[in-house]
Amino acid sequence: MKARTKFLIGGFVILGTASYLAAKTTTESATYFLTPSELAARVQADDDFRENGVKVGARVVKGSIVRAPGGKEVAFTMEDSTGTTFPVVYRGIIPDTFTDSVEVVVEGRLDDRGTFQATVLLAKCASRYENAPGKPGEGGYPAGAQHPAGIPKTGAGHPAGVPTGGYGASDVAPATPTPPAAAPRP
């Protein structure tokens, strides 16, 4: 047999094994990535869909965050542009970037009472460097925004509890959230 043929056989064995592993784990670790309204639609169509672990990308409803003391549990409501909402309970370390109106990805499943039990909570990734809520791809000040007068002066005093007290939740989020699905480009 020519060396070239042997090499090709070896190559196919390697790539074939890799592809087999890839195909197998793709099916095993595949997770739906949905918006709240897509999740609602699927659960309505087939109630067993609750059994699936899913990822949901959504926005945190302003003012809905309730942090349990200790910074390891939080409840909030998520919504999408259609107004579909789900209550969420998450247990674990809360990421620094998690705040009001931010876009989050939660991973977990919907329980029987319609609460999303999240095991993973990702707030908008820091590698996108954006500061404030905005359209995907471009944060910062939306064009023509008004002065962010919504920022209250919390006073110079140092807040007592770290993420739990004072400035943790709803009162300091910069104003001017933009609706997430503003004007889809063709």
Added chain:
Amino acid sequence: MILVGELSLWVALLMATWTATVSFAGGATRRAELVVSGERGLYATLLFVVLASAGLWTALLSADFSLRFVASYTSANLPTVYKITAFWAGQSGSLLFWALILALFSGACVFANRARNRDLMPWVTGTLGAVLIFFIATICFASNPYERLDWVPPDGRGMNPQLQNPGMAIHPPMLYLGWVGTTIPFAFAVGALVTRKLDAQWLGAIRRWSLISWFFLTIGLILGMWWAYVELGWGGYWAWDPVENAPLTSWLTQTAFLHSIMIQEKRGMLRKWNVSLVIGTFLLSILGTFITRSGVIESVHSFAQSAIGTWFAVFLGIAFVASCVLVATRLRDMEAKAELESMVSREAAFLYNNLVLVGIAFSVLWGTLFPILSEWVRGTKITVGPPFFNTVNVPLGLGLLALTGIGPLIAWRRASTENLRRQFTVPVLIGVATVAVLMLAGMRHFTALVAYGLSGFVVGTIGQEFWKGVGARRRMHGENPALATVRLVARNRRRYGGYIVHLGVAMIFAAFAGYAFKQEYDLTLKTGDVFRARDPFGHEWTFTSQGISQYERLNRQVTAVGLVMTKDGARVPGVLTSEKRQHVDSRGVPTFEPSTEVGLLEGHMMDVYLVFAGMTGEDTAELRLSFNPLVWWVWYGGIVMAIGGLIVMWPQAERARQGGYVTQLAPEHAGASPTPAPVGAGSA
């Protein structure tokens, strides 16, 4: 200056258009004056891109908050160094930064080739101009950093505290240098394809550029890992996040090219493959820039909603189709000049190395793009997680590690049994001994044992090569071991620099394997509470909470918890401290959510890693503590790889290039591995 910068951006767009048009025309009509005009156009583009960048830097440093970009990413009290790095903190600025580096590289490339490769240069210049058009146009029309607000806010929003870190300040530039660096080889590939001059000439012209790109991609990846580890607080350095995967794929194909180029130089094989790798690496770089800059994959929103998505999609489409057409119409000019003779040969080892590298790159790309692909095919986004990446890539990675040891030592064409015995007996024994020692020490983790055995084997091959080379110099020249080592490396830079890179690779694999032994604990500690644990190396630790303290700093308010540690009963110096920081702007108004500073006790063999999650009541801290083995070996390995890369690409002194040092060494190596022949030759 700001206005000058803004206008310069538009002039630069005109200049880049001129460059591309005139250069391509000059190449097609072979009119020298058009070619020269194109090259001058490129220098002019460079000038105006520099002015545009200087304008943005002026705006950042002078805190001109009328610009949306400045107001979005800086605040008046931001330290100056971070005002400078804010340039690449946002999408539009980082696109301009891309264009700036590309213009600088292009200028350097055209200048370096003013008297060389003249037949290729019109097409090279034109291609560089075309890529510049794309970036500058995207900046001008879709993501302009000079966009103004209707009103001037009193202060900006400040920089995300997680980006206020030295690693993050230099990580993006390194990555961009690496990514942009792939454009020059791509331009030469286009030039070689168009002119059908597909022999060794264009490879010689781009080897240095490919190395530079590889070097910066390596540094960028390692810095990104370091930043994720010390700043993000989840206790690891690699999460298969799209923004990590994107540069990894470029790095993998670039690495594959740097190996397969040797096969073409020595044996005239793999010519189509090499052109394809250069093109693929460039396309992956553009795609990677888009993925990291747009956040399109993490977002549940569809691809088209990103402002720059359409621009990138169209450019990638054009570049891909044009490249495919070029390659397809030139296939007959790229017939191999030799055939693979044996499966037991260096050619075969390198071919498998390429197969595995590209296989890993493809699987990473597949997993990364799966949400987008599934959206196209099934109308809904589906993601795959770390289990996918790990299952596929651990076996491929271990195979790659084995080839790292085999490739450089096995003979070209057809290895004899004698060659195999002489080259591999000692390294294999070292690998086996490594496994035996670890098993005696109680390690039973199969994958980790394989990884350590192979790492030992690779280190064995490298040690043996140095041993033989130094021994030969000592006998031949009577040099002492230190001098012999230095001269050995200095006079065979490609070869021994490559070994040093491989040493770094083995170190990093050992570190990855060590991570399998990580231990993690969730704790609730009151002041004075003690936590006891036993680390993976069997040492007994205690951690005693010192309570929680609060104080203020220049631009932040800090809440900190400290743990006093003992190891095997002895007090460990220092206090392990993790902080929550609330950053404030110049008026004392909090900006951002509180950020976490991890507490880190770093060691050569293991880190103790502490994350302050929050407080319950006055003095009770919620903590996550972990023992992370061998993390430092990732950083050490990265440094070693960078040093090796520098040695490989450092210009060879003229006398060594002509001299016969290598052939003097040859008796020892002649039969085994006749690599050294053209040391430095053609490494222009």
